[in-house]
């Protein structure tokens with residue numbers, strides 16, 4: 055047993071040593087792999103290395119297998135040793151049994167021999183007794199008899215004992231035989247044991263050899279692999295050595311770059327500083343020029359304001375604006391739709407019209423270019439609108455040929471309302487702001503003048519012609535009996551009123567556009583105020599007028615109703631021009647009664663009333679003759695005429711609509727040999743005219759002062 059154990063221990067120790075060696079090899083290999091992986095990637099050594107690794111793992115697998123086999127063998131040896139120990143134990147047991155049996159048998163033998171010996175000593179006693187009996191004679195004969203029977207009995211007893219002894223001897227013999235048999239068996243067992251032991255030893259020997267062989271083989275293979283790995287490593291090392299100089303140059307470059315990067319911010323800072331200094335200097339220069347310019351500009355502005363104020367005073371309360379609509383799809387395409395109107399970037403009161411290849415300039419109080427929004431237009435108008443809260447009468451006219459944007463400016467679109475709606479909205483909000491002290495009532499009327507007939511657009515009987523009458527109270531005020539007035543308080547109210555009027559007009563007319571361009575549409579807003587604390591009453595009237603189209607109707611072509619319409623329009627527009635002219639030139643007689651329109655608006659045009667003429671023009675090439683006429687009308691309405699002499703000399707009377715047409719025609723060259731137009735052929739004043747004008751202004755100032 056101990057031998058086997060020793061063997062096993064030895065094997066285990068050897069095994070352990072090999073395992074450690076293997077581990078050391080693996081460690082070394084891992085180290086090598088790490089070294090290889092770190093510096094070079096994608097190099098051929100890596101492939102070789104992986105191959106080697108594969109081989110190594112193969113070897114490891116084999117070693118693992120061998121180890122497993124070894125463990126198996128160990129297990130077998132263990133089992134065999136166990137079996138041997140068992141057999142030994144069994145043998146020991148049976149030997150002990152045998153010894154016991156022997157002892158038992160020998161004890162019995164001894165007992166039996168003792169019994170025999172005691173039995174042998176007994177007859178001598180009896181012989182002695184017999185001798186004595188013979189000596190004692192007869193009396194003792196009975197006793198002798200008795201003794202004899204007893205002797206008999208004892209002899210029987212001895213015989214029995216002898217038999218028992220014999221039996222026992224036989225038994226002993228049997229026992230001895232069994233013992234011999236058992237001994238032979240033991241011998242046999244021992245021999246067998248010996249044999250098994252030998253066999254086991256042999257097996258162990260063989261296993262040992264096998265194991266050693268396997269280990270040796272694995273070891274030698276590992277060594278070969280190791281050598282290959284070592285060689286590989288050496289190759290990698292040489293590679294590394296060649297890489298080092300490259301790395302050195304790279305490091306050098308890197309350091310250079312780092313230095314440059316470190317120096318860059320300083321350089322940048324410096325450049326920035328100098329640039330900043332330059333810029334601030336430039337800014338300073340610009341600043342000073344700006345300041346100078348600003349100073350000059352302010353001075354100019356003051357001068358201009360002074361001049362403007364003077365002009366306004368001289369012009370009275372009549373203002374003329376021009377608005378140029380954008381070119382629309384309706385203008386068509388090609389040269390006809392080309393733009394003929396340009397503006398002055400520095401002066402929003404000037405516009406230029408290119409007509410028949412000639413550029414004509416016009417100066418109005420303000421000119422709105424096509425891109426001007428409704429909002430912007432209204433901003434220029436709102437002061438006029440609010441003044442009617444203070445009791446002033448205001449007229450706003452939209453003048454121009456059909457399609458020039460009159461209705462757009464006055465009514466606008468739902469999405470982009472015009473002056474009418476914005477004015478009412480402004481009035482509402484202004485009135486609301488004054489509600490603490492004042493009670494205001496705003497009413498609206500809508501009327502139309504067609505062929506010199508006045509009709510109520512909000513009335514129950516729109517066909518009815520209305521009359522304009524003098525107030526019976528002797529105030530000299532005019533009124534229209536039967537003209538419907540609606541009290542309005544909100545935008546919703548006005549919308550309702552407008553819709554109502556519109557529906558009327560639509561149902562009345564087969565062609566609304568046609569009709570509306572042939573008639574004047576008036577929206578009359580009356581603002582009546584009562585100052586609750588003082589009881590003061592004010593009434594202001596805002597007249598918003600969308601005039602009939604100012605276009606000339608071809609005289610030859612027009613007939614009947616068309617001709618009548620044209621004549622009426624001509625008459626009323628000329629009358630409007632005459633009235634404005636008369637008012638501006640402060641003539642004693644103002645011909646209000648020459649048309650329904652001027653008569654109706656008499657109290658809104660005279661006195662300290664304010665008037666705005668919005669002259670609408672189309673910028674399209676095809677409309678230039680009409681545009682020219684409209685702009686001439688505008689300029690004449692606006693022109694300041696000073697002093698009776700110059701007035702008489704320049705303008706005997708207001709030119710009629712026909713006159714305007716004639717001038718337009720002459721400028722077109724349609725009427726050869728026609729006299730020079732009474733208006734200025736060139737709209738912008740010449741320097742000579744300017745100086746004569748400023749002289750007359752001075753004169754006027756002196757006389758009024």
Ligand code: ADP
Pocket residue numbers: 378379380382424454455456457458459460461462463571670
């Ligand atoms: P009028 O009333 O003088 O006959 P309209 O107001 O009906 O002219 O305008 C003619 C067309 O031109 C309409 O389609 C109108 O919407 C458009 N229009 C006029 N003025 C402008 C403008 N300032 N911006 C945009 N469109 C305009």
Ligand code: MG
Pocket residue numbers: 457460461462570571600
């Ligand atoms: Mg219109």
